Amino acid sequence: MAMSRAVPNLAFRRLRGQRSAAEFAAAVRRAAREIGEQVACDARYIGRVEAGEIRCPNYAYERVFLHMFPGLGLSDLGFSAREAVRGRRRAVPADAASPAGFTTWNDEESDVLRRAFMTSGSAALAAASLTLGGPAVAIPAPRGAHRIGETEVRAVEDVVRRIRLLDDRHGADGLHKAAVRPLRAAYALLDAGTAARRSTEERLHAGAGELALSVGWLAHDSGRHEDARSHYAEALATARVTGSAGNAALEAHAFCNTSFLARDTGRYREALRAAQAGLRVARPLGSARLLCLLSLREAGAWAGLGDRSACERALGRAHSFFDRGPVDDDPEWMSFFGEPEREAHEAQCWSLLGDWGRAVRHARRATVLQNPHFARNLALYRAQLAEDLARAGRRDEAEAEAGLVRESLDGVASARVRALLTETGRVLSATR
Structure with a gap:
């Protein structure tokens, strides 16, 4: 079935005014921070x-745009109604990945997940949704003298963004296998494509x-530590293939994740x-x-030692x-990092040092400051906080906090x- 051609969004273009797409993207990110939202907006997205x-933005972008332009609705910004874009819920294709653990998600996220991680026979096509309710773009296994272009690269980048969004809201269990x-498919392009x-x-x-780091993080968060270690090493090797600034940023990210994993598994010298x-x-x-984040990783390693x-x-x-x-050059993957995460890292340091009073203070601040939208982190x-309270001998508070976690x-x-x-x-139990 032929797809209808996209209609330019002239209303949104007028709102950008004289600013470049990159300048406007930076303004979107600043507006997101003002309301505690986190979006990965760049000139390509604009x-x-x-x-x-993008006929209708996802819910995070919608909140940011309505904050930027008070009094205007989505239609005033040139977008279509969400229901018109998403349409009726489709059945999952017989060859689609349907990992366990996703059945409690809402329709929007379930639909995105199904389209984001599909496979097709031996060719192993991995599809990445470019927009909520929009068309899927496949990352094909290369054939012959396949030439890699914008379509393939953008698909890889959008899979990374989708994984981060779903992980922020739901955690890693179940998502890792599909990711x-x-x-x-991405590494098949690297190996055989031109x-x-x-x-x-x-x-x-x-x-x-x-993408290797994102999949590694899913393995890390779901307790598959050896898988995570392998994926992080894969990312580090990839970063060192070329000497571009983008790969320097990737190398720093790989070291950051490797340090966190090593600390979590008690290898404090490696973490350092x-x-x-x-x-x-x-x-x-x-x-x-x-x-700052890398310094916190270093602090955690010293605490472990x-x-x-x-x-x-x-x-x-x-x-x-x-x-x-923050600055506009902050890595896109650091959208999760703010004061709550900094407080949580500091709490972990004091926990490792056995200073439960300080650990409780910082852990509590992390819970108070965290945006409830990021359910996994909260x-x-x-x-x-519950564990720190328990170790500090504050049983009633620890039980109450643990109860809140279970409810959430x-x-x-x-x-x-x-x-x-x-x-x-x-x-x-040990202190009864």
């Missing part, structure tokens, strides 16, 4: 809206590496080395927030970097959250 490829398929331009090849390397390597790579990139003084010095550096504020912070777990599937609750129960 271009797709204005070209009519491996597009990762394999890019039309050098810039396209560099974007594909960066996109495939970020990875965090310090990440700091060296990240310094020229111009993102104080990235340097029992070196309180070194931990405090690293925390001090992290605070200094954080106080510089559940994680509360579970951490509908639709949230994270092995890390469950592990924290299990440990809280163990501590409480």
Whole structure:
């Protein structure tokens, strides 16, 4: 069936005015931060809206746009009604991935997931939804002298964004298995495809590496630590293939995740080395927030090693970097990182050092500051707070906080959250 041609969104273009697409994208990201929302907006996204490829924004973008233009509705911004775009719910194709754990999600997210991770026989096509309710774009296994272009690269990048959105809302369990398929397809393009331009090849390397890190994070959060370690190493190797700035950013991201995984699994020396390597790579990139997160990773490693003084010095550096504020050059993947996450990391440091009073204070601040929209992170912070309260001997508060976590777990599937609750129960049982 032939698809109708996109109709340019002239109303949205008028609202952009004299600003460039990149300048307008930066304004969208700033507006998102004002309301506690997090969107990965760039010039390409603005271009797709204005070209009519995005007929209706997702709910996060909708909130941001209505905040930017008070008094206007979606139709005033040139968008179609969500119901008209999404249409009736479709049946899942017989060859589509349907991983367990997604049945509690709402129609919109279930539909996106089905279209984001489809397979097609031996060719193993991984489809990525470019927009909610919009057409899917496939990442095909290359055939012969296949030339890689904008379509393939954009599909890889959009799969990464979709994974991050679904993980923010629901956690990793169940999503990891489905996400491996597009990762394999992306690396098949790297192995056998030929890019039309050098810039396209560099974007594909960066996109495939970020996809490896996203899949690695899903493995990490769902307790598959060896799988996560393998994916992080794969991303690091990909980052070192070329010397572009994009791959330097990917290398810093890979070291950041590797440090976190090593700390979570008790390999504190490895965590320290990875965090310090990440700091060296990240310094020229111009993102104080990235340097802050890597400093927090370093602090966590020092805490695990029992070196309180070194931990405090690293925390001090992290605070200094954080106080510089966000910039437009902050990595897209760091959209999750703000004051709640910083407080949670500091709480983890004090927990490792056995300073339960400080751990409780920082963990509680993380729960208070966190936007409830990010359900997985809020559940994680509360579970951490419950364990810290239990270790501090504050039984009633710990039980109450653990109860809040259990009530919020509908639709949230994270092995890390469950592990924290299990440990809280163990501590409480031991002190009866």
